[in-house]
Structure formats: C-alpha cells, structure tokens
Amino acid sequence: MEPKKNPNVDPRRNSFLYFSLGLMAMVVLSYVAIELKTYEKDLSGLTREVDDSFLDEEVPMTQQLNVPPPPPPPPPPAPEIIQIVEDKKDIVETVIESTETNQREEVVKADKVVVAEVEEDLDVPFAIIEDVPIFPGCENVPKDKRRECFNDKINQHIKKNFQYPESAMDAGQSGRVFVNFVIEKDGSITIANLRGPYPVLEKEAARIINKIPKLTPGKQRGKAVRVPFSIPITFKLD
Secondary structure (H helix, E strand, C coil): CCCCCCCCCCCCCCHHHHHHHHHHHHHHHHHHHHHCCCCCCCCCCCCCCCCCHHHHCCCCCCCCCCCCCCCCCCCCCCCCCCCCCCCCCCCCCCCCCCCCCCCCCCCCCCCCCCCCCCCCCCECCCCCCCECCECCCCCCCCHHHHHHHHHHHHHHHHHHHCCCCHHHHHHCCCEEEEEEEEECCCCCEEEEEEECCCHHHHHHHHHHHHCCCCCECCEECCEECEEEEEEEEEECCC
C-alpha cells in the first residue's frame, strides 16, 4: 500500500534551521535594544522672561478705623468669709446597758409562756389555693379538675347573661373590661375593681358578675378564705 503523504513535503525537515534563524533574530533585537542611547536636550539657549513689574508698585495702606479699645475685665469676686461658730452644745451620750448575766444575778425560771394566736384574714390567689371555690355544677368533679371546671362555668355564665348595651352600640363603643372580684368566705361575690374604656361597658360587666350564683368558698388548710379572681369581658361590634 502506497503512503498518502509526499516524503518530499515534510514540514519537520527544516525545523532546526527555522529555529536557529529565529533565535539569532531575537539575540540581535535584544542587543540593539540594550545599546540604544538617548540624549537630553540642551535648553541653555532658551530664556523665559518673568514680568516682575508688579513688585515695584506701591500698595496703598488701608486706613484703620477708630475702634474704641475693649473694656477692661471685671475685677475678681471677693473671697467668701467663713465664720467659725463655736459648738457649745453638750452632747448626751447614750449608754447601752448590757443584757448579759453574771454569777451574782439570780436566774429565775419563767412560767409557761402563752402565745396568742393571731387570726390573719389574708386573701389566697385562685392559682395557688389548695381547695378552689366550687361553682354550682362542679361538686362531683374530681378535685384536680375543679379549677378547670370553675373557669368553664364562669365563661358559660358570661355568655348566657351577656347583653350589649344599646347606647354603646349606637355610639360605636367597644373594648375589653377587666373585672377583679373576690369570692368571700361565705361564697358571695364582691367586685373589687373594674377597668374598661367606657362607663356603660363597665356597668354591664358589673351586672354580669353580680348575677353569679353563690359559690362554695375556697379553703386553705381546711379553713375558708377570701379568693380574688380576675377575668376580662370583651365587647365587640360585628
């Protein structure tokens, strides 16, 4: 089989010659660039005239105005005279008697000391009281569920007796009334505080709370106590 390439047309045949010629050309160009010299231009023949005529002109002095001198500074204030007052008042020393006993004093045995019991009428918050007040209908509920039953009954009572005042509806009055009341030792309800945006809404909230039936009072250590309770009543216009 004959080869397709012409052996006389081999591009690698003269590659060494071309490489040598290129290398010699680079050496010659580098030598010429290194030996190339530049010379500074001679500027001795050039002259530049400077116009200094303005230096000989006389500048007129501005006339100083008659400005009065500043007033002298005020004299320093006179030093304050400190009066020394003699303290002639006699000081009575307080003598603290010692409460320690010594061998000469006779120790007398005291009789039986009777401490009077003070009955404290303290309010116990609903969240920490041992036996929560019982709302009618929660008597048969387990003790650990009575707190939740009380809250449900209060909310049901508010929904059942809720009436939006007509005057508040006409005036577009709405908001939330915070009611603080106390469950007394006998189970009755006493309103302690009302706080709302409008008096008419506060009045309606008080009416609802006063309609709560008589409760079984809360007990702490087996004793009936006053229990404060707080609840918000919301008046919202649809």
